[in-house]
Amino acid sequence: MRPVVRPRRLRTTPALRRMVAETSLEARQLVLPLFVREGLEEPVPISSMPGVVQHSRSSLLAAVAEAAELGLGGVMLFGIPETKDATGSGAVDPGGVLNLAITDVVAEVGDALTVMSDLCLDEFTDHGHCGVLTPDGRVDNDRTLERYAEMALAQADAGVDMVGPSGMMDGQVAVVRAALDGADHTDVSVLAYSAKYASAFFGPFREAVDSSLVGDRRTYQQDPANGTEGVREALLDVAQGADLVMVKPALSYLDVVRRVRDAVDVPVAAYNVSGEYAMLEAAAAQGWIDREPAILEALTSIRRAGADIVLTYWAAEAARLLRS
Ligand code: PBG
Numbered sequence: 001m002r003p004v005v006r007p008r009r010l011r012t013t014p015a016l017r018r019m020v021a022e023t024s025l026e027a028r029q030l031v032l033p034l035f036v037r038e039g040l041e042e043p044v045p046i047s048s049m050p051g052v053v054q055h056s057r058s059s060l061l062a063a064v065a066e067a068a069e070l071g072l073g074g075v076m077l078f079g080i081p082e083t084k085d086a087t088g089s090g091a092v093d094p095g096g097v098l099n100l101a102i103t104d105v106v107a108e109v110g111d112a113l114t115v116m117s118d119l120c121l122d123e124f125t126d127h128g129h130c131g132v133l134t135p136d137g138r139v140d141n142d143r144t145l146e147r148y149a150e151m152a153l154a155q156a157d158a159g160v161d162m163v164g165p166s167g168m169m170d171g172q173v174a175v176v177r178a179a180l181d182g183a184d185h186t187d188v189s190v191l192a193y194s195a196k197y198a199s200a201f202f203g204p205f206r207e208a209v210d211s212s213l214v215g216d217r218r219t220y221q222q223d224p225a226n227g228t229e230g231v232r233e234a235l236l237d238v239a240q241g242a243d244l245v246m247v248k249p250a251l252s253y254l255d256v257v258r259r260v261r262d263a264v265d266v267p268v269a270a271y272n273v274s275g276e277y278a279m280l281e282a283a284a285a286q287g288w289i290d291r292e293p294a295i296l297e298a299l300t301s302i303r304r305a306g307a308d309i310v311l312t313y314w315a316a317e318a319a320r321l322l323r324s
Pocket of ligand 1 (some may be wrong): 167
């Protein structure tokens, strides 16, 4: 029997495939995470993330200028201080590496990019946890919230457009929102890392930020086994005033991306994390995978799952590929 229904007809030519494509991937949907390290004269490569560097203050500016020229949606800034301490003082110091970088970047790109900053203590604490500790070594949720409020104000005073609370403390979005509003920073928006999992795929990031963490983050980040709980976290964050919510990592959690997209009425972001980047780069370096199509396929899949915005270390490269 000859088939009557022939889905292949819509795959006949590139123009036809382009016309019926359900998902688009555009530069404006991509956000580039960037690392800036205090005291560097020259950028330093991150060995587990080939092509990604810890920026110096000046190389960071070249990177954001390029991101703006490429039409990316934004940049997400991470700071690595020269000295770390128990409470992460560098995070709230107006002269701290991240706060200075925010001011520099906003001066460089103005409104051409959305300038976002990581709002978390782990890069700044000597124990490497995302919060302050109790005397017996547990992460103290509510004392950490006080620190996040101060950090939000420092970042807003530095000029940031959007803060990204990523520490998975309960109530963090409400506290950050109230702190911003109480200081007349009502225009600073909040990208909530809502469903953030205790993931092995963050491995290379720990090198990227010179993390001093011993142990894991399983008392505050989510169990990879849980999807419904990810939806719950996202709904709680929306109720607390999150302007956008995020799922992280992306590729192993595409079902969570879809469920969160269907559950909330704010934009959804997904973070294509360091380990996802490293795996594909490592396979490509071996000649085991065709790098550029694999990058575009991975990013398209995250969009297809329901992410409106994708944070990815390939943002600039993908934007270039999409142009050509
Ligand atoms: C916490 C933070 C982490 C990442 C982004 N923000 C690390 C962690 O929670 O351990 C990971 C990003 C990546 O792996 O690309 N400030």
